[in-house]
Amino acid sequence: DIVMTQSPDSLAVSLGERATINCKSSQSVLYSSNNKNYLTWYQQKPGQPPKLLIYWASTRESGVPDRFSGSGSGTDFTLTISSLQAEDVAVYYCQQYYTTPYSFGQGTKLEIK
Amino acid sequence: EVQLVESGGDLVQPGGSLRLSCAASGFTFSYYGMSWVRQAPGKGLEWVANIKQDGSEKYYVDSVKGRFTISRDNAENSLYLQMNGLRAEDTAVYYCARRPSTFDIWGQGTMVTVSS
Numbered sequence: 275d276i277v278m279t280q281s282p283d284s285l286a287v288s289l290g291e292r293a294t295i296n297c298k299s300s301q302s303v304l305y306s307s308n309n310k311n312y313l314t315w316y317q318q319k320p321g322q323p324p325k326l327l328i329y330w331a332s333t334r335e336s337g338v339p340d341r342f343s344g345s346g347s348g349t350d351f352t353l354t355i356s357s358l359q360a361e362d363v364a365v366y367y368c369q370q371y372y373t374t375p376y377s378f379g380q381g382t383k384l385e386i387k
Numbered sequence: 388e389v390q391l392v393e394s395g396g397d398l399v400q401p402g403g404s405l406r407l408s409c410a411a412s413g414f415t416f417s418y419y420g421m422s423w424v425r426q427a428p429g430k431g432l433e434w435v436a437n438i439k440q441d442g443s444e445k446y447y448v449d450s451v452k453g454r455f456t457i458s459r460d461n462a463e464n465s466l467y468l469q470m471n472g473l474r475a476e477d478t479a480v481y482y483c484a485r486r487p488s489t490f491d492i493w494g495q496g497t498m499v500t501v502s503s
Contacts, residue, residue: 314489316432323482323493324432335491367432371489374446376422376434 276300276370280379286387293355295382297368302348305372312372315344315353317364318381324367328353360386389413389492391483396497403473403501409466409483409494417441417461420486423468425479426496433479436468437486450476473501 277300287293303312311331316324326335328344331351341356355362363386368379395407407423423435436457437446445457454472459465466483478501484490 312488316490318432323496324490325493326489326491329489329491369432369434369489374434374437375448376437378432378434381431 276377278377278379280382284383286385287358288387290357293358295353295366297351297379299349303370303372304348311347313351314369316367319364391494393483393494393497396499398500400503404471407468411464416464421466422484422486424482427479475501477501
């Protein structure tokens with residue numbers, strides 16, 4: 275099974291500053307036949323279901339603000355929020371869909387400093 | 388509007404059974420793989436099961452194999468999760484999710500509590 279590990283577990287960033295969340299998979303999630311990384315980022319606010327932000331590691335979902343970006347390949351990935359807004363306070367999860375059992379990172383709680 | 392609405396969650400005793408339902412609307416249900424994902428109170432997300440568009444292939448996390456069954460009715464635009472032999476550790480909010488590749492649309496979830 276692929277284990278997903280996020281860092282840090284929690285993060286406090288000032289409004290307007292950059293927030294960076296890392297995600298590492300225990301094995302590569304890059305599918306060589308199509309050169310796609312099967313890695314997703316979700317945002318979850320209290321009492322709400324997760325919301326898809328980024329898929330294929332770096333493709334922003336329609337309607338997601340462009341301050342959110344994803345990068346990385348293979349086993350190491352990053353979610354970056356370029357200028358933190360108050361509404362970005364949430365828990366962020368990475369997830370691999372390369373193979374079942376699909377697995378999520380443990381989550382990173384993002385707060386305002 | 389694309390929407391998924393779960394129902395069927397309840398308080399059940401250990402060893403009991405429940406059937407969750409997920410009603411889909413706003414898209415062609417039969418075109419998409421579907422999944423169940425759960426979240427225990429205060430915890431992270433855990434994938435539970437996948438089903439292919441035509442129901443021909445199903446996959447489960449090891450902890451529910453032999454106890455849970457995912458199914459769908461494309462004529463009724465509905466997804467189901469039959470849960471038998473429930474345990475305290477199955478207590479969670481259960482979400483259904485549309486899965487073109489990753490999970491792009493999620494329902495609001497239904498709460499399952501397993502307790503005596």
